[in-house]
Amino acid sequence: MEKHSKIIREILSQAKINVENGYGPFLAALYDETGNLISQSSNSVIKDCCSNHHAEMNAIKLAEKKLGTYDLSKYNLSLYVTAEPCMMCLGAILWSGIKKVFYSVSTKDVEEITGFDEGIKPDWIKEFENRGIEVCGEIEVEEGKKLLTDYVKEKREIYKPKREK
Ligand SMILES: [Zn+2]
Secondary structure: OOOHHHHHHHHHHHHHHHHOOOOOOOEHHHHHHHOEEEEEOOOOOHHHHOOOOOOOHHHHHEEEEEEEOOOHHHOOEEEEEEOOOOOHHHHHHHHHOOOOEEEEEHHEEEEEEEOOOOOOOOHHHHHHHHOOOOEEOOOOHHHHHHHHHHHOOOOOOOOEEEOOO
C-alpha cells in the first residue's frame, strides 16, 4: 500500500505543476509490474480543444504508441490516477487491457468540489473485478482534494459543469 500511496503523492504534485502550465487538474500514469513508468499525462482538454483528452485517455494513447500495440494486457500495467475515472475513461480502460487501477479522490468528491459531471457509472468496481481488473481507490484523499480545491479557488476553467436539462 505504501508503494501506491507514494506514486499517488508523486502524481498529485506533478499534476499541480501541470495545472500551472495550462493543463486540467487530473493526471494519470501507467506503470509496469517492475515499477517502470510507461506513460504519464495530465488532462489536456482545454489546451488541445478536445473533449476526450482526459488524463487517462492521453496516458493510454501514449503507452499504446510507445509499446506499439492496442492491447496492453500482456504488459500487466497499473493505472494511477489523481481522481476516480469518469464514464468515458472507464470504457477506455476496459478496451486497453489495463490490469489494475489506483486512484485518489472519488467521483463524489470531484463532483462536489469542481462541478464536473463524471457521468453514469453503475457499480463499475464490481464490473471491473468481474473482468479481472483490480481497483483500489481513495488513496491520499486529502492531498487529492486539495489539488481540486486549489484549482477551483484559483478560478480556473470548469469546462464541463452539470448541464440543465
Ligand atoms: Zn475521464
